[in-house]
Amino acid sequence: MSLSTRYLIIGGGVSGPACSMAIREHDTEGGITIVCGENHPPYDRPPLSKPALFKDEWQFDDAYSKFDNFYPDNKIELIIGCQAKRIDRTHRRVQLEDGREIEYENLLIATGSGSRRFENGGNLPGVYYLRRLEESAAIKQAIHESQPLVIIGGGYIGMEVAAACAKLGVPATLIERNAHLWPRFAGSETGEFLKSHFGKLGIAFHLGDAASSIEARDGGLVVTTEEGVEHPAKAVVVAIGAALNTELALGAGLEGSPEHGVSVDSYLQTSDPNVWACGDIANFEDIAMGKRWHIEHHLNARWQGLAAGANMAGANEPYDRVPYFWSDVHDISMILRGDPENPAGVRYVGDVQAGEFAELRYDAGGALRMGLAVSHDEKKLDPVSDTLEELIRAKAQAGSITAESLGVG
Ligand SMILES: Cc1cc2nc3c(=O)[nH]c(=O)nc-3n(C[C@H](O)[C@H](O)[C@H](O)COP(=O)(O)OP(=O)(O)OC[C@H]3O[C@@H](n4cnc5c(N)ncnc54)[C@H](O)[C@@H]3O)c2cc1C
Numbered sequence: 522m523s524l525s526t527r528y529l530i531i532g533g534g535v536s537g538p539a540c541s542m543a544i545r546e547h548d549t550e551g552g553i554t555i556v557c558g559e560n561h562p563p564y565d566r567p568p569l570s571k572p573a574l575f576k577d578e579w580q581f582d583d584a585y586s587k588f589d590n591f592y593p594d595n596k597i598e599l600i601i602g603c604q605a606k607r608i609d610r611t612h613r614r615v616q617l618e619d620g621r622e623i624e625y626e627n628l629l630i631a632t633g634s635g636s637r638r639f640e641n642g643g644n645l646p647g648v649y650y651l652r653r654l655e656e657s658a659a660i661k662q663a664i665h666e667s668q669p670l671v672i673i674g675g676g677y678i679g680m681e682v683a684a685a686c687a688k689l690g691v692p693a694t695l696i697e698r699n700a701h702l703w704p705r706f707a708g709s710e711t712g713e714f715l716k717s718h719f720g721k722l723g724i725a726f727h728l729g730d731a732a733s734s735i736e737a738r739d740g741g742l743v744v745t746t747e748e749g750v751e752h753p754a755k756a757v758v759v760a761i762g763a764a765l766n767t768e769l770a771l772g773a774g775l776e777g778s779p780e781h782g783v784s785v786d787s788y789l790q791t792s793d794p795n796v797w798a799c800g801d802i803a804n805f806e807d808i809a810m811g812k813r814w815h816i817e818h819h820l821n822a823r824w825q826g827l828a829a830g831a832n833m834a835g836a837n838e839p840y841d842r843v844p845y846f847w848s849d850v851h852d853i854s855m856i857l858r859g860d861p862e863n864p865a866g867v868r869y870v871g872d873v874q875a876g877e878f879a880e881l882r883y884d885a886g887g888a889l890r891m892g893l894a895v896s897h898d899e900k901k902l903d904p905v906s907d908t909l910e911e912l913i914r915a916k917a918q919a920g921s922i923t924a925e926s927l928g929v930g
Pocket residue numbers: 531532533534535536537556557558559565566567568569570603604605606631632633634651652653678766769799800801802816817818819820822845846847848849
């Protein structure tokens with residue numbers, strides 16, 4: 522069977538529905554179809570490693586990003602539980618796994634990421650990954666029934682799982698190959714604060730040594746590190762990063778790479794003028810930070826979805842946002858604005874030991890590139906985020922920023 526639509530969106534994560542909203546604002550009539558590979562309407566992932574793990578009453582539809590009537594009310598067709606298999610750009614057609622074909626005028630590829638797998642024992646029963654609703658539910662059950670847990674990876678998802686264990690009083694050990702926690706975007710003082718705070722809440726940390734294997738032994742699991750230290754567990758959560766879902770786009774001959782994503786310009790348009798890409802997989806020309814990269818964060822995906830949708834419907838507006846990331850770990854909230862990569866220097870303002878501080882990263886000329894703020898009071902961080910955005914855009918000297926001027930500490 523062959524269908525046709527003006528706007529075809531592949532991916533029912535964060536950016537897909539955002540794109541459909543923006544299209545509808547600019548084009549009230551054109552047909553919109555969203556192909557969702559999972560057995561759910563589009564949903565948000567941040568709750569999966571936060572309330573979904575520790576709140577008894579939490580349900581799958583708490584993560585759904587739109588009310589059920591949003592799609593029919595906006596004349597958006599959802600195809601659920603069906604993967605797009607192939608894009609034929611010459612005939613502007615997408616083939617679905619059930620054999621259907623959809624002709625499009627404009628196509629958005631928003632296929633997001635999967636979990637990077639752990640090679641040596643990573644498929645054993647009792648080993649979990651966290652990307653999808655069902656995986657979150659399985660980890661919640663493991664937290665309650667399969668103690669102790671070992672968590673591999675001290676990035677934000679690993680730390681959020683550890684925080685859920687701390688909140689529920691469940692014994693857990695976190696293994697991280699780097700010498701400190703949150704290594705991809707935070708410095709050693711921020712990492713030390715987290716280690717000390719969660720150490721007091723019962724989480725054990727094994728840092729500076731990578732997990733090298735997981736084995737089934739004596740009715741449980743054993744995680745062994747490169748230095749030969751063994752950590753027995755009943756369940757292991759692997760949180761070692763994301764793998765971009767680029768096969769569909771690259772298989773269609775679009776420019777890009779599996780590691781860095783699908784190349785788009787600052788309008789989120791690919792090398793094919795009828796095809797856009799956004800969210801985790803988009804390797805985009807970042808106007809605000811003056812570099813080309815891809816970002817694996819919720820608001821980046823949402824904002825890019827909105828921008829791509831507007832542009833698909835003819836708005837012709839470049840994407841220009843200062844990157845924004847957040848994480849919540851038990852009683853601590855964090856927001857990050859800007860670019861954490863390759864700073865020339867780092868300084869801290871506020872009270873690090875009290876968990877009321879900001880880490881500032883700057884370039885060789887001293888201009889602020891990133892601000893990461895931590896507080897026990899989530900509400901304090903909204904104005905801090907706005908101030909950081911202004912300072913980054915103004916290329917303010919990081920050395921002149923104080924805890925008072927930022928509103929931390
Ligand atoms: C557990 C967890 C917690 C997170 N917490 C935070 C947070 O606190 N803060 C933050 O900033 N970010 C967070 N993130 C990151 C954020 O969720 C991602 O950056 C965001 O989901 C990316 O959105 P996306 O639309 O690009 O892709 P995704 O949300 O990954 O959605 C892509 C969708 O496309 C589907 N798909 C893939 N291939 C096909 C195909 N061929 N056909 C049809 N469908 C397909 C996938 O199954 C998926 O449903 C978290 C991520 C996870 C996993």
